[in-house]
Amino acid sequence: MRICIFGAGATGGNFAVRLARAGHDVSVIARGPHLEAILANGLRLEAGETVLEARPRAAASGAELGVQDVLIVGVKAPGLDGLAGALAPLIGPETLVVFPQNGMPWWYPLSPAPEGAPAALPDLALFRRGPALLAQMAPEQVVGGVIYSGNEVSRPGVVVNTTPARNALTLGPATGGAGDARIAALRATLEGAGIGSETPGDIRQVVWRKLLLNMCGSALGLATRSVSAETREDPELSAVFLDMMGEGMAIARAWGFPLDGLIDPQAVLANLPVHRASILQDYEAGRPMEVGEIVLAPLAFARAAGVPAPTLRVVAAIVSRLGQSAGLFTP
Numbered sequence: 001m002r003i004c005i006f007g008a009g010a011t012g013g014n015f016a017v018r019l020a021r022a023g024h025d026v027s028v029i030a031r032g033p034h035l036e037a038i039l040a041n042g043l044r045l046e047a048g049e050t051v052l053e054a055r056p057r058a059a060a061s062g063a064e065l066g067v068q069d070v071l072i073v074g075v076k077a078p079g080l081d082g083l084a085g086a087l088a089p090l091i092g093p094e095t096l097v098v099f100p101q102n103g104m105p106w107w108y109p110l111s112p113a114p115e116g117a118p119a120a121l122p123d124l125a126l127f128r129r130g131p132a133l134l135a136q137m138a139p140e141q142v143v144g145g146v147i148y149s150g151n152e153v154s155r156p157g158v159v160v161n162t163t164p165a166r167n168a169l170t171l172g173p174a175t176g177g178a179g180d181a182r183i184a185a186l187r188a189t190l191e192g193a194g195i196g197s198e199t200p201g202d203i204r205q206v207v208w209r210k211l212l213l214n215m216c217g218s219a220l221g222l223a224t225r226s227v228s229a230e231t232r233e234d235p236e237l238s239a240v241f242l243d244m245m246g247e248g249m250a251i252a253r254a255w256g257f258p259l260d261g262l263i264d265p266q267a268v269l270a271n272l273p274v275h276r277a278s279i280l281q282d283y284e285a286g287r288p289m290e291v292g293e294i295v296l297a298p299l300a301f302a303r304a305a306g307v308p309a310p311t312l313r314v315v316a317a318i319v320s321r322l323g324q325s326a327g328l329f330t331p
């Protein structure tokens with residue numbers, strides 16, 4: 001299986017090292033000092049006491065690598081704008097293209113609304129990424145992904161894995177269902193490399209579940225400039241977190257993905273990692289932020305379904321203002 005990770009930064013770098021060390025034909029697309037470091041010394045993954053190194057093939061462009069069996073698009077969501085042409089040389093008619101970005105994904109509208117959900121999705125700018133990307137691949141090639149794995153690039157060529165006990169990438173076809181044998185084979189490949197990959201009923205349910213973690217934990221970590229775990233140490237912030245979780249569960253329920261019984265908000269709070277959420281990493285590094293995907297999209301879903309979300313509204317306004325003032329987010 002030829003696997004390319006386009007944008008082997010924090011999470012992509014983690015997956016590239018683990019897959020390469022499991023013996024797979026892995027290549028990465030990177031740029032700048034990170035690419036130079038990978039070309040010179042390979043990729044290094046520091047996961048707790050464990051250090052893993054690998055030398056995947058590295059390139060600046062897809063044309064150097066050619067068509068892949070699996071393409072994992074590891075860039076941040078704003079990086080998808082204008083990216084379709086750069087992905088093209090890596091994609092053939094059989095290539096599975098995995099999009100594992102946090103928050104509401106561009107591919108969400110590719111499968112029909114579940115029974116009882118409002119028929120029309122909110123009109124989000126992020127959904128307008130679809131046409132350019134779908135000019136390079138059929139909808140059936142699009143694989144939705146959800147990452148549970150905390151990572152940070154500590155210096156070029158080096159990734160620190162802040163959640164060594166949990167590294168997972170859940171996959172499901174964006175057009176619905178559990179997926180065919182090729183997706184099953186990819187899950188098995190990930191599992192064999194130490195990356196958990198359960199089979200979801202509907203990947204959009206997993207998206208909502210993860211989105212709530214980011215909408216509450218990552219947004220509060222950003223607003224307070226602290227590792228996510230600090231929220232659970234502060235009683236007032238914990239209460240805000242739980243209020244937002246309740247709102248998020250009501251939003252997901254209204255859109256046909258009830259999470260009752262699947263999420264225990266108290267347990268999610270108790271397990272917030274000692275990790276600078278990726279949106280906080282972006283803010284501090286001056287990189288475009290996933291504000292639209294992580295807080296404004298669920299707020300828009302709340303409004304479209306008439307679900308009250310007063311706490312989310314306040315936190316979203318603060319996070320959006322932070323991003324806009326820093327020039328890292330445009331609504």
Ligand SMILES: NC(=O)C1=CN([C@@H]2O[C@H](COP(=O)(O)OP(=O)(O)OC[C@H]3O[C@@H](n4cnc5c(N)ncnc54)[C@H](OP(=O)(O)O)[C@@H]3O)[C@@H](O)[C@H]2O)C=CC1
Pocket residue numbers: 006007008009010011012029030031032034074075076077079083086100101102147148149150151152153277278279290
């Ligand atoms: N980090 C984490 O712990 C987690 C992240 N996620 C999600 O995973 C996704 C990826 O996040 P993360 O891994 O943190 O992101 P990173 O920013 O660490 O990695 C993305 C990489 O892609 C590179 N890149 C972007 N565009 C191009 C391009 N056109 N050509 C070559 N390289 C490019 C970036 O380079 P450059 O640095 O030069 O921009 C960077 O190295 C996000 O949606 C995030 O929310 C999910 C769970 C946890």
Ligand SMILES: CC(C)(CO)C(=O)C(=O)O
Pocket residue numbers: 102147148149150151213214217218228273275276277278279
């Ligand atoms: C909170 C975390 C690590 C969960 O995987 C995450 O998604 C992020 O940092 O953006």
